[in-house]
Amino acid sequence: MVFRTSPSLAQGLLEAAPDGIIIVDAKGIIALVNAQTEKLFGYAREELMGQPIEILIPQTFKHQHVNNRDNYIAAPQIRPMGIGRELSGMRKDGSLIPVEISLSPLETDTGRMVVSIVRDATEHLRIEREMKDLNTQLKQNMQELLVSNSELESFCYSVSHDLRAPLRSLDGFSLALIEDYQEVLDDTGQDYLRRIRASSQHMSQLIDGLLKLSRITRAELHKEYLDITAIARKSLDSLAKPGIAVRMETSIIPRMKAHADRDLMTLVFDNLLSNAIKFSAKNANPTIEVGVQTIDGETVFYVRDNGAGFDMNFADKLFGAFQRLHSANEFEGTGIGLAIVQRVINRHGGRLWAEGQVGFGATFYFTLPP
């Protein structure tokens, strides 16, 4: 299909254009307007033809516009008008309308003319203002977050000093009493002191756990393309102590990959695997599996053991900080491990859940969005 520039086609194009088209001569007199111009400015074209272009310019800018026009006609270029300024046109009823204007020269046999394309910028302006507001809000939120973060930093710093000092005194003087005043203290007395020591050491572990947890929230995430199999393997190797490794059967699906932070994922596997080892240690044939499967089109990683398991009725308590589903007599621990895993997975935008059966083992599933 070939377009011929017949007058009727040219006219059709002009009238069909979605923006206002105004052609003025070298003296700024309107020579031609299209239908959209009439619509934008509220004039019938007969009212505009032969008029100076300034009829469409707001009062305050009329004078300056004449100068601008003269400058332009002397050295015309195709360019947007008034770059960086908010321009307004004036409608017939005197109301102002925000516009975007672009100009280009037109050489005709009657002389040099200027074509201007006028676009209604109302919507554009509204969107711009909305974006500016959102940006300001975002900057404010960022600022508040930075402040709160730095407050958290100093809080953690104080905790690591201030809370540990009294604990050391508790532990130290209890031991000093046991050692230096043996003859004066009977067995019960020494037992009481041993319990005091154990408590202060336990509290120290709790503080360490809390600090670890808060560090994960504060730490910067450096995501990279990771070999998950290698990370799980390395974690398992460092955890498995000589005696247990021999009895324990482990399987890790090869070539698993994910987009995640290396240190934090190491932490995830350290915690999940140390739990798996711990809770299946009493088993005759402990088995630990690390793998990946697709559930509903989603990639899901899992760590599975055949150990003590847990009661599914209490599944929602699993991931709370210091929450435990077993007594300290059965299995030692502070209950912070899973809270740490939860927080890491959360920071990656993933989900963590578990399934278990008392006496048959547990499986911990998690997702890592790409």
Place this chain on the structure above:
Amino acid sequence: MDQKNIILLVEDNPDDELLTLRAFRKNNVANEIIVTRDGQEALDFLYAQHAYADRDKSLTPILILLDLKLPKLGGLEVLRHIRSVEETRRIPVVILTTSDEDQDLVKSYDLGANSFVRKPVDFSEFMESVKLISLYWVMVNQPPRR
């Protein structure tokens, strides 16, 4: 008591002071241990000024055990000062602190600490640390004298 090769302990917590001294005693460390309880007092001792003006200044400690969190002048400030004065800048300094914050670790080494030891809560572990510190820095290491 070895009054020539003195050890300077800078520690503000009286419990920690007592426990550290006890640990040294239990490990048969014969050196005289001078205790200063804040950063300013430590400097006063080292440079024989104010309360310590009558001290024999030629007796520079063979080891300084420095806590970081001190009233008046903090541990890092004391360290910076010690390392900037000719007569004290080579004295071995062991930072003995509760903090396990990376920033403290890095800053201490940046300012010229020779060693960084974290005070464990478990006292038997602490005793072990003190034993090892005294074994190494008092018995094995050669102080930068004369």
